[in-house]
Amino acid sequence: xxxxxxxxxxxxxxxxxxxxxxxxxxxxxxxxxxxxxxxxxxxxxxxxxxxxxxxxxxxxxxxxxxxxxxxxxxxxxxxxxxxxxxxxxxxxxxxxxxxxxxxxxxxxxxxxxxxxxxxxxxxxxxxxxxxxxxxxxxxxxxxxxxxxxxxxxxxxxxxxxxxxxxxxxxxxxxxxxxxxxxxxxxxxxxxxxxxxxxxxxxxxxxxxxxxxxxxxxxxxxxxxxxxxxxxxxxxxxxxxxxxxxxxxxxxxxxxxxxxxxxxxxxxxxxxxxxxxxxxxxxxxxxxxxxxxxxxxxxxxxxxxxxxxxxxxxxxxxxxxxxxxxxxx
Amino acid sequence: xxxxxxxxxxxxxxxxxxxxxxxxxxxxxxxxxxxxxxxxxxxxxxxxxxxxxxxxxxxxxxxxxxxxxxxxxxxxxxxxxxxxxxxxxxxxxxxxxxxxxxxxxxxxxxxxxxxxxxxxxxxxxxxxxxxxxxxxxxxxxxxxxxxxxxxxxxxxxxxxxxxxxxxxxxxxxxxxxxxxxxxxxxxxxxxxxxxxxxxxxxxxxxxxxxxxxxxxxxxxxxxxxxxxxxxxxxxxxxxxxxxxxxxxxxxxxxxxxxxxxxxxxxxxxxxxxxxxxxxxxxxxxxxxxxxxxxxxxxxxxxxxxxxxxxxxxxxxxxxxxxxxxxxxxxxxxxxxxxxxxxxxxxxxxxxxxxxxxxxxxxxxxxxxxxxxxxxxxxxxxxxxxxxxxxxxxxxxxxxxxxxxxxxxxxxxx
Numbered sequence: 001x002x003x004x005x006x007x008x009x010x011x012x013x014x015x016x017x018x019x020x021x022x023x024x025x026x027x028x029x030x031x032x033x034x035x036x037x038x039x040x041x042x043x044x045x046x047x048x049x050x051x052x053x054x055x056x057x058x059x060x061x062x063x064x065x066x067x068x069x070x071x072x073x074x075x076x077x078x079x080x081x082x083x084x085x086x087x088x089x090x091x092x093x094x095x096x097x098x099x100x101x102x103x104x105x106x107x108x109x110x111x112x113x114x115x116x117x118x119x120x121x122x123x124x125x126x127x128x129x130x131x132x133x134x135x136x137x138x139x140x141x142x143x144x145x146x147x148x149x150x151x152x153x154x155x156x157x158x159x160x161x162x163x164x165x166x167x168x169x170x171x172x173x174x175x176x177x178x179x180x181x182x183x184x185x186x187x188x189x190x191x192x193x194x195x196x197x198x199x200x201x202x203x204x205x206x207x208x209x210x211x212x213x214x215x216x217x218x219x220x221x222x223x224x225x226x227x228x229x230x231x232x233x234x235x236x237x238x239x240x241x242x243x244x245x246x247x248x249x250x251x252x253x254x255x256x257x258x259x260x261x262x263x264x265x266x267x268x269x270x271x272x273x274x275x276x277x278x279x280x281x282x283x284x285x286x287x288x289x290x291x292x293x294x295x296x297x298x299x300x301x302x303x304x305x306x307x308x309x310x311x312x313x314x315x316x317x318x319x320x321x322x323x324x325x326x327x328x
Numbered sequence: 329x330x331x332x333x334x335x336x337x338x339x340x341x342x343x344x345x346x347x348x349x350x351x352x353x354x355x356x357x358x359x360x361x362x363x364x365x366x367x368x369x370x371x372x373x374x375x376x377x378x379x380x381x382x383x384x385x386x387x388x389x390x391x392x393x394x395x396x397x398x399x400x401x402x403x404x405x406x407x408x409x410x411x412x413x414x415x416x417x418x419x420x421x422x423x424x425x426x427x428x429x430x431x432x433x434x435x436x437x438x439x440x441x442x443x444x445x446x447x448x449x450x451x452x453x454x455x456x457x458x459x460x461x462x463x464x465x466x467x468x469x470x471x472x473x474x475x476x477x478x479x480x481x482x483x484x485x486x487x488x489x490x491x492x493x494x495x496x497x498x499x500x501x502x503x504x505x506x507x508x509x510x511x512x513x514x515x516x517x518x519x520x521x522x523x524x525x526x527x528x529x530x531x532x533x534x535x536x537x538x539x540x541x542x543x544x545x546x547x548x549x550x551x552x553x554x555x556x557x558x559x560x561x562x563x564x565x566x567x568x569x570x571x572x573x574x575x576x577x578x579x580x581x582x583x584x585x586x587x588x589x590x591x592x593x594x595x596x597x598x599x600x601x602x603x604x605x606x607x608x609x610x611x612x613x614x615x616x617x618x619x620x621x622x623x624x625x626x627x628x629x630x631x632x633x634x635x636x637x638x639x640x641x642x643x644x645x646x647x648x649x650x651x652x653x654x655x656x657x658x659x660x661x662x663x664x665x666x667x668x669x670x671x672x673x674x675x676x677x678x679x680x681x682x683x684x685x686x687x688x689x690x691x692x693x694x695x696x697x698x699x700x701x702x703x704x705x706x707x708x709x710x711x712x713x714x715x716x717x718x719x720x721x722x723x724x725x726x727x728x729x730x731x732x733x734x735x736x737x738x739x740x741x
Binding site: 127128129174176177178181264265266270300303306307308309310311312313314317 | 388392410413414722724726
């Protein structure tokens with residue numbers, strides 16, 4: 001698990017928390033090799049929906065801790081060992097759940113229990129076109145009240161993922177190349193400015209730490225570095241309106257990025273080098289050079305995101321679209 | 329394959345060890361995956377060449393998402409926007425391509441000559457060279473994404489009984505939306521291809537104007553789709569097609585008067601060829617450029633086989649087979665030395681056929697005295713209006729296009 005120094009566990013996506021719990025219980029042997037892991041019972045145990053459990057199982061499968069087999073769910077252990085499936089209720093095993101993680105899973109506000117799942121579904125549907133969200137159907141789907149649904153919807157609106165049309169219906173999408181291009185153009189205009197303003201307020205030792213971890217810490221992803229750049233550099237600018245505007249502009253991009261990766265699109269492997277250069281420039285050189293580099297970096301990111309937006313076209317619309325979304 | 333044909337014999341302890349014949353897996357479309365090419369490649373190269381033939385859309389999707397299923401990927405430069413960026417391919421080292429120097433400027437520079445029309449959209453050169461950061465671009469370098477091979481300038485075919493022989497009224501893309509052919513119009517169903525046939529038609533007919541036809545905005549795509557939907561409701565379209573065989577069938581069934589066409593189809597429509605002919609549109613051609621790429625997972629001895637195969641493609645034989653179905657080669661000089669002089673004169677030089685000419689499979693595809701529409705290779709390559717392109721809004725356009733084609737096919741039921 002990569003470190004996110006200033007992020008409390010309660011703000012971690014739930015799939016990460018669930019991954020952490022399952023991983024440590026597999027490694028310690030609490031969950032025996034061959035045990036059949038099913039989404040439903042795990043979701044019930046963790047008091048979440050199935051979506052984050054699905055994501056957690058995928059991650060563990062990528063790590064080789066669980067594998068798919070000729071049946072529903074996953075088996076604990078690496079593939080190819082020929083272990084017979086062991087079908088037992090996961091509740092029978094006394095899972096070791098660290099108190100902090102348990103608290104984090106509980107502490108999230110009611111709407112937060114569902115938010116990640118809904119956000120991913122709403123963000124990923126947009127590549128397929130325009131969809132309407134019917135409030136009552138979303139309430140049925142989540143089995144919650146309309147009040148909770150409205151909390152979820154207003155958060156989605158805040159992130160720029162949905163809007164109301166003339167007849168007051170909630171509409172998502174379509175996500176176009178133009179939307180992405182415009183958001184990146186805006187980033188390239190305002191973020192270098194904010195970085196310059198932030199220069200006197202940056203804790204440079206922290207930036208050096210990050211730079212040294214690139215390459216040395218395999219858990220560090222481009223997304224982590226983007227977060228760090230925002231948190232430790234840009235957000236330090238002494239202009240809250242500017243910082244809020246930048247954060248707001250990034251929200252849709254972040255959600256879309258996560259959704260596209262969720263749809264199976266390949267991730268960018270070259271970005272780490274750019275962050276290394278960028279953090280190096282910020283830490284050791286006049287801020288102007290870092291600001292210039294940031295602008296170039298954002299141009300490159302824009303091109304990459306536009307290229308990525310094209311390849312979405314081969315993903316078929318038969319990919320699951322949540323039942324509360326209806327194509328317009 | 330030879331090994332499978334051997335009779336089943338009882339294993340003999342003294343028998344030589346069983347050795348697998350080497351095999352190269354090629355995934356592609358009907359453009360290049362021809363039996364005649366396969367057989368000759370196997371004979372020349374000494375290893376098996378296993379084909380996987382797919383339609384345009386399936387080939388692009390499967391090659392992007394399942395690169396472990398092939399060694400060589402053969403399709404077009406515009407497909408690289410999908411397949412390359414999905415990370416399915418590896419760069420080709422031009423130092424390992426012996427005839428790299430023989431490839432012409434249309435492939436390497438973007439135009440047949442300095443003064444040729446450049447064409448809207450993405451000329452293959454814009455996807456040819458591997459640039460820093462993994463992008464593709466026109467800046468020359470040692471590594472390329474795809475070895476340029478076969479290409480052509482496409483147009484539409486039309487019924488001379490309705491439109492005349494093209495002398496009095498010069499063929500225009502507008503005919504694809506012409507009232508005279510109402511109910512007998514068909515388009516090719518591939519969003520990076522058919523959409524440009526439709527867009528050229530809409531612009532030529534004065535219905536729409538595109539700021540850049542090679543990179544339409546969502547508003548322009550919406551307007552084009554609205555126009556097509558309207559014509560569809562009025563019953564203009566009789567269908568769509570994805571393969572040359574399907575296009576030929578529309579003609580054999582006497583269902584179309586004007587439709588998108590590919591060169592090999594003209595040789596395959598029997599007596600309909602007397603009245604259904606290739607156009608040389610006044611607005612210019614929609615061009616495409618094919619090639620061959622190496623799968624990401626190729627390495628060692630298998631990678632060497634991949635390079636042997638790529639080099640073989642430029643050697644002349646494949647180019648001659650391609651010429652006989654109306655396609656041009658990126659290294660034409662080797663093709664010229666393999667073709668009969670009268671074949672070269674007809675296909676590349678626009679001369680009247682000195683005798684009946686045979687297609688790749690040995691059928692007569694050109695009658696003595698016929699002339700290729702549009703003239704010489706140079707003349708045709710000079711007049712490229714637009715290249716097949718995966719536009720910025722390709723995802724948006726693709727989904728709109730599929731909805732439209734769905735409607736066209738629904739009406740047919």
